[in-house]
Amino acid sequence: MLLFVYGLLRKREEKHELLKGAPCVCEQAAINGVLYKTDKGQPAASLAETAFVYGELYETDHQMIRKLDAHYADFDRKEVAVTTDVGNKTAFAYVLKPEQCASFSRIKSGDWKEYRFMKREDDSPVYYFAYGSCMDNARFKQAGVDHFFAEPVGGAVVEGYSTRFTLRRPDGSRADLVEDGGRTEGVLYKLPFEAATYLYKREGVDNHTYRPAFIEVCAGGRVYRGCLTFLVLDKAEEIAPPGHYQEEIERGADLYLSPAFSEKLKRYMNSLPKM
Structure with a gap:
C-alpha cells in the first residue's frame, strides 16, 4: 500500500x-x-x-x-x-x-x-549540489557572485539519480536530475544563505523552469543531508545540449568529477540527438 x-x-x-x-x-x-x-x-x-x-x-x-x-x-x-x-x-x-x-x-x-x-532564521551554511553548468564558475564570475562559491566541498555523489537533459530550449537541452535509481556525480558547494537568491533567479524558479529540491549527497567520506538542488519541472524527451553549455559542464566535470564519470557524461551528451 x-x-x-x-x-x-x-x-x-x-x-x-x-x-x-x-x-x-x-x-x-x-x-x-x-x-x-x-x-x-x-x-x-x-x-x-x-x-x-x-x-x-x-x-x-x-x-x-x-x-x-x-x-x-x-x-x-x-x-x-x-x-x-x-x-x-x-x-x-x-x-x-x-x-x-x-x-x-x-x-x-x-x-x-x-x-x-x-523561512529559516539561522545563519547556518547552505549545501548546494550542482550537476550541470553550475559545476563551472565562469557565469558566477560574470554575475559577480563567485565569492559565494569560494568554498566548494568538492566532487560529490548522489545515489538513486541520473544526470539527464530534459529541459528543451531553442538551441538544445539543459541538465536535469532524474530519480530513476541511477548514480550521478556533481559538485557540492558550501554557501551563505544569500546565495540562494542568485540560484533561484538563475534556475528560473519564479518562471517554473526548475524547482528547488533537497537530497542526500556524499562527499569526502561524509553524508550531507537536505542539500539544495534544482530539478526540471516540465521534463521533455532528451536532446543534446548546445555547445557552449556542454563546454561549461565539461570544464566543471574535469575539475571535480571522477575521470570515469566525467568521460561517461561526455559520451552521454555526445550520444543525444541534435536539434
Missing part, C-alpha cells in the same frame, strides 16, 4: 518516526493539490487540479495505516494519482477538504521543505 506524504512525515521532519520501517519508494513525487500552513503551524493539503504538492512516496502496510488514521483523525485519507520520474502511481494521502483550509495561508511552492528552507 503506497502512501504519499508532504509535510511532517517527510524525511528529517518531526513526525517521520511514524513511518519507521516503511521503505521510501521515491523522494521526488507530486500530486495535484494546494498546500497550506495551518493555524497549528503544520502543513495540510487539499486536492485541486490547478497546482502541485510535492512530497515523498512510501510503501506501508495495513497496521501502519491504521496507526496513521488515528494520528490524522481530522484528515481524510484519499486515493490520489502520484507523479514520479519513473511513471504515475496510485497512493493514499491525508488531505483536508478545501473549505477546511479557507483560513489558512497558502504555500505557493507546494513544497513544505522549500517553505521551511526559505
